[in-house]
Amino acid sequence: MRIGELSERTNTPRRLLRYYEEQGLIAADRSPNGYREYDERFVDRVMQIRGLLDAGLPTRIIKQILPCLDKPRVIHFPDATPEMLATLRHERDRMNARIECLIRNRDAMEEYLDAVSGTLRRHSV
Amino acid sequence: MRIGELSERTNTPRRLLRYYEEQGLIAADRSPNGYREYDERFVDRVMQIRGLLDAGLPTRIIKQILPCLDKPRVIHFPDATPEMLATLRHERDRMNARIECLIRNRDAMEEYLDAVSGTLRRHSV
DNA sequence: TCGAACCCTCACATCGATGTGAGGGTCAAC
DNA sequence: GTTGACCCTCACATCGATGTGAGGGTTCGA
Incomplete structure (x- = not known):
């Protein structure tokens, strides 16, 4: 496509698809006429990128961790340098911190919503 | 303080503390000489703000949800307008999406790290 | 063969979160 | 009463993600 x-x-402006390519997050083939050519797998890939960006990761980091997230990832074992593994562990820890923070705050919001709806019900009955 | x-x-540049105040996220008292004066509760508050910013939420949204997250939040019931509740639910959903995305990718990273360390062990034995 | 609907590459603009520093007050210690 | 370490308010700069559009090629159907 x-x-x-x-x-x-992917509900993503063309501008951003080109930007992600420029940042090295995706690599599209080119038709003879110069048009970018994508296959199905790019759909998930782009959505994953958008999710990570939305969750606060910069493209620089996403670029580093994306290769490890590919499904038949056995192929990528050899290029795992120690520094890269350290980076990966570090980013995993940061993601865990993010997750905990989001969960804490989501639960607090949920609690608030529950409390308010409880109050409304009590008031309206 | x-x-x-x-x-x-809070390991946060002064510049940002002033910025958060300007954005309405925190409201500091002022000493007679004009200096900002904070009490203990600001420490957690600021860390919470930083966590949310790091997780990709903009100050505009943080400002909206922060009041609901205060501990003795009973006081805030009256100001819960329907639009505000809708916003809150919407943001909760977005946070859930973020959390799911982060967990998926963290798990994949973990899996990769496990696999690589397994390979290394196998190779080095 | 013309026009619509694609695509391309620049390049400049915007927006939010930060960095940096100038110019200037406050205050405690020496 | 001067110095150093605080604080203040601007205001401009940077950086990453995104918007917007100019200028121009390709493809295809009317």
Whole structure:
């Protein structure tokens, strides 16, 4: 598929798809005429990237961890340098901190929503 | 305490503490001489703000949800308008999406780290 | 063959979160 | 009463993610 379709299917402006490519997050083939050519796998890939960006990770980090998240990842074992593993562990820890923070605050919001709806019910009955 | 101490204890540049105040996330008292004056509760508050910012929430949203997260929150019931509750639910959903995305990717990283360390062990034995 | 709907590459603009520093007050200790 | 370590308020700079559009090629159907 070309960039327009990928853009629609991932709900992502073309501008950003080109930007992600420029940042090295995705690598599209080119048709003879120069158009970018994508296959199905890019749909998930782009959504994953967007999710991570939305969760606060910068493209620089996403670029580093993306290769480890591919499904048949056995192929990538050899290129695991010690520094890279350290980075990976460090980012995992940061993600855990983020997750904990989000869960704590989500639970507090939930609690608040529950309390308010309880109050409303009590008031309206 | 004054801004310098809060800055050290939260590991946050003074500049940002002033910025958070400007954005309406915290409201410091002022000493007669104009210095900002903080009490203990600001330490947690600032760390919570930083966590949420790091997790990808903009100050505008943080400002909206912070009041609901205070501990003796009973006081805040009356100001819960329907639009505000809708916003809150919407943000909770977004946070859930973020959490799921982070957990998925963290698990994949963990899996990769496990696999690599397993390989190394196998290779080194 | 013309126009619509794609695509391309720049390049400049915006926006939010930060960095940095100038210019200037407060206050305690020496 | 001067010095050093605080604090203040601007205000401009930077950085990453994104918006927008100019200028121009490709493809395809009317």
